[in-house]
Amino acid sequence: MNNLDLIKEISISSPTKIVLLVIDGLGGLPNPKTGKTELETAGTPNLDQLANKGICGLIDPVSPGITPGSTPAHLALFGYDPLRFNIGRGVVEAMGIDFDLKPEDIAARGNFCTVDKAGLVTDRRAGRISTEKCAELCRLLDGLVIDGVKILVQPVREHRFIAVFRGEGLEPGVSDSDPQKVGIAPKTVTALNPQAEMTAAIANKFIAKAKVVLAKHSPANMVLLRGFSRWPGLPTMPEVYKLKPAAIAQYPMYRGLAKLVGMEVLETGTTIEDEFRTLKQNYNNYDFFFVHIKETDSAGEDGDFDRKVKIIEEIDKALPALTSLKPDVIVVTGDHSTPALLKGHSWHAVPILLYSKWCRPDRVERFSEAACILGGLGRLPATQIMPLAMANALKLAKFGA
Amino acid sequence: MNNLDLIKEISISSPTKIVLLVIDGLGGLPNPKTGKTELETAGTPNLDQLANKGICGLIDPVSPGITPGSTPAHLALFGYDPLRFNIGRGVVEAMGIDFDLKPEDIAARGNFCTVDKAGLVTDRRAGRISTEKCAELCRLLDGLVIDGVKILVQPVREHRFIAVFRGEGLEPGVSDSDPQKVGIAPKTVTALNPQAEMTAAIANKFIAKAKVVLAKHSPANMVLLRGFSRWPGLPTMPEVYKLKPAAIAQYPMYRGLAKLVGMEVLETGTTIEDEFRTLKQNYNNYDFFFVHIKETDSAGEDGDFDRKVKIIEEIDKALPALTSLKPDVIVVTGDHSTPALLKGHSWHAVPILLYSKWCRPDRVERFSEAACILGGLGRLPATQIMPLAMANALKLAKFGA
Numbered sequence: 153m154n155n156l157d158l159i160k161e162i163s164i165s166s167p168t169k170i171v172l173l174v175i176d177g178l179g180g181l182p183n184p185k186t187g188k189t190e191l192e193t194a195g196t197p198n199l200d201q202l203a204n205k206g207i208c209g210l211i212d213p214v215s216p217g218i219t220p221g222s223t224p225a226h227l228a229l230f231g232y233d234p235l236r237f238n239i240g241r242g243v244v245e246a247m248g249i250d251f252d253l254k255p256e257d258i259a260a261r262g263n264f265c266t267v268d269k270a271g272l273v274t275d276r277r278a279g280r281i282s283t284e285k286c287a288e289l290c291r292l293l294d295g296l297v298i299d300g301v302k303i304l305v306q307p308v309r310e311h312r313f314i315a316v317f318r319g320e321g322l323e324p325g326v327s328d329s330d331p332q333k334v335g336i337a338p339k340t341v342t343a344l345n346p347q348a349e350m351t352a353a354i355a356n357k358f359i360a361k362a363k364v365v366l367a368k369h370s371p372a373n374m375v376l377l378r379g380f381s382r383w384p385g386l387p388t389m390p391e392v393y394k395l396k397p398a399a400i401a402q403y404p405m406y407r408g409l410a411k412l413v414g415m416e417v418l419e420t421g422t423t424i425e426d427e428f429r430t431l432k433q434n435y436n437n438y439d440f441f442f443v444h445i446k447e448t449d450s451a452g453e454d455g456d457f458d459r460k461v462k463i464i465e466e467i468d469k470a471l472p473a474l475t476s477l478k479p480d481v482i483v484v485t486g487d488h489s490t491p492a493l494l495k496g497h498s499w500h501a502v503p504i505l506l507y508s509k510w511c512r513p514d515r516v517e518r519f520s521e522a523a524c525i526l527g528g529l530g531r532l533p534a535t536q537i538m539p540l541a542m543a544n545a546l547k548l549a550k551f552g553a
Numbered sequence: 554m555n556n557l558d559l560i561k562e563i564s565i566s567s568p569t570k571i572v573l574l575v576i577d578g579l580g581g582l583p584n585p586k587t588g589k590t591e592l593e594t595a596g597t598p599n600l601d602q603l604a605n606k607g608i609c610g611l612i613d614p615v616s617p618g619i620t621p622g623s624t625p626a627h628l629a630l631f632g633y634d635p636l637r638f639n640i641g642r643g644v645v646e647a648m649g650i651d652f653d654l655k656p657e658d659i660a661a662r663g664n665f666c667t668v669d670k671a672g673l674v675t676d677r678r679a680g681r682i683s684t685e686k687c688a689e690l691c692r693l694l695d696g697l698v699i700d701g702v703k704i705l706v707q708p709v710r711e712h713r714f715i716a717v718f719r720g721e722g723l724e725p726g727v728s729d730s731d732p733q734k735v736g737i738a739p740k741t742v743t744a745l746n747p748q749a750e751m752t753a754a755i756a757n758k759f760i761a762k763a764k765v766v767l768a769k770h771s772p773a774n775m776v777l778l779r780g781f782s783r784w785p786g787l788p789t790m791p792e793v794y795k796l797k798p799a800a801i802a803q804y805p806m807y808r809g810l811a812k813l814v815g816m817e818v819l820e821t822g823t824t825i826e827d828e829f830r831t832l833k834q835n836y837n838n839y840d841f842f843f844v845h846i847k848e849t850d851s852a853g854e855d856g857d858f859d860r861k862v863k864i865i866e867e868i869d870k871a872l873p874a875l876t877s878l879k880p881d882v883i884v885v886t887g888d889h890s891t892p893a894l895l896k897g898h899s900w901h902a903v904p905i906l907l908y909s910k911w912c913r914p915d916r917v918e919r920f921s922e923a924a925c926i927l928g929g930l931g932r933l934p935a936t937q938i939m940p941l942a943m944a945n946a947l948k949l950a951k952f953g954a
Contacts, residue, residue, distance in 0.1 A: 181913055189913075214952060215556065216933055217940030218563075221953035234953065235559060244954045493911075497951055499944040500913050501929075521929075525915055531931030 156231065156392050158551065159539055165394040168480035168545040171431070171441045172537075174229060175467060176222075177449030178486025179502040179521060181493045183457055190448075190457060190492060191503065192520045194464040198471040199484065199505070203519040206482070206507030209529025210521070211537065213488045219499045222405060223247075225487035230413050230442075231393075231538035232386055240324065240381020245314045247408025251306055253383055258317040258324050258351060261379045264289060264372035265311070265338075267363075273334045277311040278372040286313060289372055292365050298357045299350075315358065315377060323348035328378035329359055338376055355380070388414025389440070393542060398434060400427045401444035410442055424466055428473035435477050443474075449497075452490030460492055481508040481544045483537060484519070501531060508544035557632065557793055559952065560940060566795040569881040569946040572832070572842045573938075575630060576868060577623075578850030579887025580903040580922060582894045584858055591849075591858060591893060592904065593921045595865040599872040600885065600906070604920040607883075607908030610930025611922070612938065614889045620900045623806060626888035631814050631843075632794075632939030633787060640813070641725065641782020646715045648809025651818075652707055654784055659718040659725050659752060662780045665690060665773035666712070666739075668764075674735045678712040679773040687714060690773055693766050699758045700751075709805065716759065716778060724749035729779035730760055739777055756781070789815025790841070794943060799835055801828045802845035811843055825867055829874035836878050844875070850898075853891030861893055882909040882946045884938060885920070902932060909945035 180189035212218075213225045214234055223244050224234030242259035253259060264286060266275040281289075287307040293315075294305040301319030308314060325348040329338045341355040355377060362375045389397045391414065399410030399417045407417045416438070420430040427443055434441075445467060451460035475482065485504035488497050503524040505516075514528030525531075529540070542548045581590035613619075614626040615635055624645050625635030643660035654660060665687060667676040682690075687708040694706040694716075702720030709715060726749040730739045742757050744750040756778060763776045790798045792815065800811030800818045808818045817839070821831040828844055835842075846868060852861035876883065886905035889898050904925040906917075915929030930941070943949045 181911065210929075210931065214559075215940065216930070216937040217942075217944035217949065218559070219944065219949060219951045221951050224953035235555075238953070241954055498911075499941075499949070501931075521913065522916060525929050525931070526927060531933070 155233070155535065155539070156387060159231065159542065159548070160387070160392045162549040162551055163392065163394045163542060164547050164549055166545070166547050167439065168547060169439050170481040170483070170541050170545050171443060171474060171479040172229070172541065173443045173474065173482070173484045174445065175448050175464070175484065175486050176444065176446050177452045177488060177490025177497065179489025179491070179498070179500050180452065180460065181491035181500065189521050190460040191464055192522065194461045194468065196464060196468040196519055198468045198475070199519040200517065202475070202482065202484065202507050203505045203523070204517045205513060206505045207511045207514050207529055208503065208505045208516040208519070208524045208527030210501035210524050210527070210531045211485060211504050211534045212501055212531065213534045215533065217499050219497050220488050221497070222487060223409060225534070226406065226409050228534035229485070229487055229537060230389060231535055232413070233535055237384050237386050239384060241379025242314065242381040243383050244405070245308055245312070246316060247412060248405040249306060249308055249314065250404045250408055251314060251316065253316065253412070254318065255383055255385065256318070256322065258322045258380055258382055260315045260355070260377040262313040262315050263311050263330065263376045264313070265374050265376050266371040267338070267374040271337050273331060273336060273338060273374070273376070275371060276330070276334060276376060280310045281372050283307060283309050285372065286311060289366065289369060293362055296358065296361060298354050298361070301354050303358050311372070317351065317354065322351045324351070324380045324382045326352045326355060326380050329355070330376035330378040338374065341377070351380070383412055386413065390414045393440070393538065393547070395440040396438045397440035397442065398438040399442045399444070400430050401442070402427070403444070403446045406444045406446070415442060424470045425473070428470055431474060432477060448486070449490045452492050453496060455492050455495040457492035481506065481541050483541050485537065504529060504537065506540060506544060510544050510546070556634070556936065556940070557788060560632065560943070560949070561788070561793045563950040563952055564793065564795045564943060565948050565950055567946070567948050568840065569948060570840050571882040571942050571946050572844060572875060572880040572884070573630065573942065574844045574875065574883070574885045575846065576849050576865070576885065576887050577845065577847050578853045578889060578891025578898065580890025580892070580899070580901045581853065581861065582892035582901065590922050591853070591861040592865055593923065595862045595869065597865060597869040597920055599869045599876070600920040601918065603876065603883065603885065603908050604906045604924070605918045606914060607906045608912045608915050608930055609904065609906045609917040609920070609925045609928030611902035611925050611928070611932045612886060612905050612935045613902050613932065614935045616934065617902070618900050620898050621889050622898070623888060624810060626935070627807065627810050629935035630886070630888055630938060631790060632936055633814070634936055638785055638787050640785055642780025643715065643782045644784055644813070645806055645809055646709055646713070646780070647717060648813050649805030650707055650709055650715065650809070652715060652717065654717065655719065656784055656786070657723065659723045659781055659783055661716045661756070661778040663714040663716050664712050664731065664777045665714065666775050666777050667772040668739070668775040672738050674732060674737065674739060674775070674777070676772060677731070677735060677777065681711045682773050684708060684710050686773065687712060690767065690770060694763055697759065697762060699755050699762070702755050704759050712773070718752065718755060723752045725752070725781050725783045727753045727756060727781045730756070731777035731779040739775065742778070752781070784813070787814070791815045794841070794939065794948070796841040797839045798841035798843065799839040800843045800845070801831045802843070803828070804845070804847050807845045807847070816843060825871045826874070829871055832875060833878060849887070850891045853893050854897060856893050856896040858893035882907065882942050884942050886938065905930065905938065907941060907945060911945050911947070
């Protein structure tokens with residue numbers, strides 16, 4: 153029996169409430185001048201108080217040494233094994249723009265590109281055309297119907313778009329047309345298994361049609377497609393956990409992912425205070441809240457140690473708006489580490505604190521990487537957070553007699 | 554997706570260098586007089602300094618409670634699940650003497666032994682005959698052809714040799730002839746599955762022939778065979794990790810195993826200083842070095858607490874020859890524990906330290922069993938060392954988008 157099946161069997165619906173606060177890219181590396189990480193540098197009296205009353209530890213998003221993208225990292229936080237449920241690039245892009253992806257849709261990531269008279273790619277990004285230009289070109293291609301399959305084309309950003317194939321008999325097992333380098337022609341999309349031959353044929357017809365439509369729009373006179381994929385049919389959070397879950401997130405990708413695991417996505421503003429206000433306003437209507445704060449990750453990616461510290465302090469300052477609601481279980485963690493020193497996601501384990509009336513507190517008095525090493529949760533895979541949160545909300549029955 | 558497939562997908566070739574120093578049987582148990590283990594008794598200023606700058610933890614070679622042999626323990630260190638890849642003793646011995654094993658060959662480990670007139674084993678090791686004598690006897694048996702199968706017989710050391718069966722239709726699923734005790738006759742080799750019946754028959758004919766040939770060579774007047782096995786087709790380290798790996802080890806078994814996973818085996822001398830000199834001489838030609846020190850395990854097996862302490866101190870003293878090369882990642886650990894008090898391998902978790910620029914140091918200031926309990930790596934399976942080392946060498950790309 154895998155973990156999801158186990159939880160599905162023993163989960164119980166109840167009035168208790170869980171808040172999972174995800175501080176994106178929370179974990180860091182020590183500033184060489186001070187020996188302290190971003191979190192250790194920040195003044196965080198409210199998080200420290202919660203750590204003091206709660207139980208702490210360190211999580212591995214996938215497994216030790218593995219640096220995760222946002223999608224696998226969040227799937228793990230929601231309790232889904234990210235190696236079992238591998239989500240294709242096309243689906244990720246569609247989620248990123250809040251596209252209403254249907255279970256049978258095949259999504260591909262697209263680039264507008266430039267080809268010369270011989271049809272060879274000279275620029276894979278068409279000179280990075282503006283997002284407005286991209287939207288204009290997408291409108292020329294959106295809604296085409298080929299052999300009964302409708303192709304929905306939506307802009308993402310600059311030269312990037314998504315192409316979603318909607319119709320019967322489609323299969324995602326097809327190769328990319330994007331050759332990943334210049335000086336050669338776009339590749340023909342080919343079926344990787346016999347069931348996908350129709351999809352490959354339709355993709356090639358769409359690409360041929362796009363070439364005709366775009367002929368006069370140089371430098372964006374051709375398209376490249378890659379990452380054809382379908383949403384993997386993973387069980388939703390209401391099915392597995394018997395929760396009524398809501399997501400509070402500004403960024404489209406996290407909203408899209410939340411929707412696909414069965415959360416309701418709430419409208420919210422652009423600040424931390426906005427997100428906590430949305431939590432308060434909707435507090436009575438759900439029993440699980442995923443609250444996502446993106447700015448810490450952005451600061452880490454920018455290599456801005458001080459800004460990451462400042463954002464952590466802002467979160468801490470705003471925290472009473474969350475704690476004053478007195479959720480039965482509060483979990484604070486990150487989806488992965490984004491050390492400013494590395495300017496990107498990393499493999500380092502992420503601090504976690506879990507507070508509930510039933511958590512068996514440890515001796516950790518400070519929410520930090522170093523303090524969490526000695527926490528009562530030890531070092532655990534991120535997929536085990538949800539079972540722990542559910543247990544602490546008394547939403548899991550006994551396993552076995 | 555299993556872990557090796559994941560690593561293969563995201564590993565990157567780069568100029569950074571990793572040194573994995575394996576102190577065989579490193580972990581110990583406290584001396585009842587002092588309450589300190591071998592490692593805790595030894596003065597190890599250099600290892601302590603590395604632990605202080607690095608991140609520490611405890612590894613389980615297979616899983617808690619399992620005492621591993623050298624082969625599964627090393628496979629785990631190299632990142633291969635030792636329960637998935639079970640390698641027979643015959644293959645390991647063959648690799649250990651640089652034998653050119655073919656994929657279809659069946660290798661068995663052999664002992665020259667002594668049998669009495671009734672055919673009962675009186676000494677499983679024939680009085681530990683000299684390696685020279687062993688070689689002389691092997692020449693008498695080498696190259697026999699039985700039912701179209703050629704049997705290659707090569708000396709290993711003292712009474713030990715290998716017998717390699719080469720021909721068509723062979724299968725490794727046969728039982729040992731070695732009864733593992735004296736006072737009884739060698740066992741008949743039997744097929745463990747119907748496909749292996751021919752192999753069993755040929756093995757028995759070979760043993761009968763050997764008995765005739767050796768009749769006048771008492772005490773080495775018979776052979777015992779065990780560990781019939783074939784090369785398991787496991788992916789090599791260059792394939793999985795995109796490394797150019799080298800092994801520095803004196804003992805044939807470790808050299809053989811290293812070759813099996815795709816390392817180049819370097820010629821080296823018999824002392825710790827020799828091994829570190831070999832490392833220095835070859836430092837520019839490889840990006841991964843497995844350096845193996847055997848004597849700690851031998852001392853533990855002999856129950857010699859003080860000698861094990863002394864060897865650990867010698868390693869520590871020699872360590873600057875390694876650290877002065879400034880590898881990007883240094884891992885120091887053992888393949889398993891060999892407490893002098895138990896006079897053998899044990900199940901106890903093994904201290905590990907990992908040093909790199911990106912390791913996020915913990916508060917451990919001493920390389921010891923007790924200190925490593927509080928390390929930032931926590932307690933982890935040995936198979937996760939390689940992903941961590943690769944990550945710290947910035948040789949792993951992000952998983953997923």
